[in-house]
Amino acid sequence: MARGARVSVATVSRALRDQPQVNERTRKRVVTVARRLGYVPNRAARSLVVRATQTLGLLIPDATDPIHGEIVTGFEQEAAAHEYTVMLADGFDDPARERRALEMFAMHRPDGITLLGSMLPQRVTRLMARTSPVVFVNGEHPHLAGYRADLTHGCIRADDIQGMDAVVRHLFDGGYRRLAYVAGPGNASDLTRRDAIARALETMSPSEPLRVYGALPRNGDTNGTLAAEIAKDRPDALICYDDKLAFQLIDQLRGHAVRVPRDIAVVGFDDIPFARMANPRLTTVAQPAVELGRRAAAMLLTAIRTGTMPRSIRLPVQLVVRESTINPAAQGGRRSRT
Amino acid sequence: MARGARVSVATVSRALRDQPQVNERTRKRVVTVARRLGYVPNRAARSLVVRATQTLGLLIPDATDPIHGEIVTGFEQEAAAHEYTVMLADGFDDPARERRALEMFAMHRPDGITLLGSMLPQRVTRLMARTSPVVFVNGEHPHLAGYRADLTHGCIRADDIQGMDAVVRHLFDGGYRRLAYVAGPGNASDLTRRDAIARALETMSPSEPLRVYGALPRNGDTNGTLAAEIAKDRPDALICYDDKLAFQLIDQLRGHAVRVPRDIAVVGFDDIPFARMANPRLTTVAQPAVELGRRAAAMLLTAIRTGTMPRSIRLPVQLVVRESTINPAAQGGRRSRT
């Protein structure tokens, strides 16, 4: 009880947490002394008795991706606003590492966990988390393609299908007919996007079947052969799994003297910050990334508070039209060169 | 002692930590039972007695910046490799929020803290961290410009000066003479880079004084007037505070019909992933970002292990020459059009 102000530890504890039942004068004194001594309460000790750590775990697949950075930002912001600290782990797109990270989390007993773009099956994850509520953001286990297997509670995702509908419509309006999809890593988003495009295409007419290029080696760069193939085939428009892939391709196509958008239109996904400064500026589907993160934390917080996990939600995305799908040589449509 | 294998808690504790002094058979039994029961030790309880949380705090200025993402990656990787969990906080480039984040950290008693690009004065920070060792990565308090005030221990930074020397030399070799610097947010890196360029320029001849444009509104985007000014002045080459700024400028200069590199050369700083896929691909100074993060964690870890903080270090950077400083119209130099 070196906590010096000639009062008991109990009183100190109460005073520092502004409990009403403590005399204003003693409270003042306690606070003063605490500050003078530089006293900082120990959360670990507290957590032991209140059975809550004021901590949220966040598992991300790759800190390097700017879109993940935005999600982290939103998550951290919401957590911090409610006095929660976030524990971060990087799974490096590797299920084994994700598992290990969850195990480390488990020892620290976070009050909630969110998995971003995880490849792990959701039910397994929930079991591993034992007691902590879990929220999944853009779950990427392949079985989740088409959203069909997303749990009814505790899942948040951007509406890929809606996004792709908008993309296909936009391209059709621009006169593009022979569309191609450049596949990503074969995860849920990738499959969902591909299928959404194909389906949207079927509803349009005249329609040509979707050509699919891919698949991207896991987290690796495309090798040049893909660009070469595309340069030869010359579809009208390329819809890429994400912005990063789109930029890689545009860059490589430059090497084949294929110009965007003059020779071929390109669409990305995510709307990373560079999309609007690139040359050409990239048409893409904007995910509400920060919001995704914020909502994840918020969902966890209400699960903690109320004891029940809120229902899953799907956040709308937005098509952002920029230069990469607007052929300057053709007013109102690619084919209208007459 | 519901920890069920008819042994005492002490034995369980020892068995689970592979202490030698425990019988192999009982250890096996304990492990089996533990797994069957899904028992996971509580780190908070442990930390209370061993006075160590197995946790490292990381404060970053902005999770959105890809370069910070890489540093986070390195840091997390090194920490995880040593069974440490990282607590992440985002300061949003705001000293007040950084302070609050440090206070939150303090309650969780991380075994070490690193501050990335923080604007806080180092000594103040060390005081706030009380007991935890602190490592600064690329400290950005303006007084740190020119590295002069970096503490002798516990600081890591990329060698901005060396980088700018290389940039100036490269530009001179390419025939560029009228150089300009586009300033950043007025932090230590910004001032250091600006001064390094000016100084390097003085050693070259024939030299013209460095023109400085700026200053970037804190964390905001450049407004168009800057690009207009540059378009009018037409320096030979633009050295930008960082890649992001460089891309913004290139984009805006496009609006003024100023082409890079034909009309003006542009250099960035950081070598974000996008730099090598942009059009034009950007000449820039590559920071060893992942390594910076790894070293920060490593430094913390040895400080924890040995009880003394290692000496400060400066990591070399590397000039990466790409299209944005190579004028295709002029072999070997901008002015050699004869």
Place this chain on the structure above:
DNA sequence: CTGAAAGCGCTAACAG
């Protein structure tokens, strides 16, 4: 309104 005491889950010291 305040203090004394018990106990959160674990480890360390000390016996056996």
Place this chain on the structure above:
DNA sequence: CTGTTAGCGCTTTCAG
């Protein structure tokens, strides 16, 4: 090799 005991720093009854 294993059990008993005390105690890490806090919160929470329960008495005063």
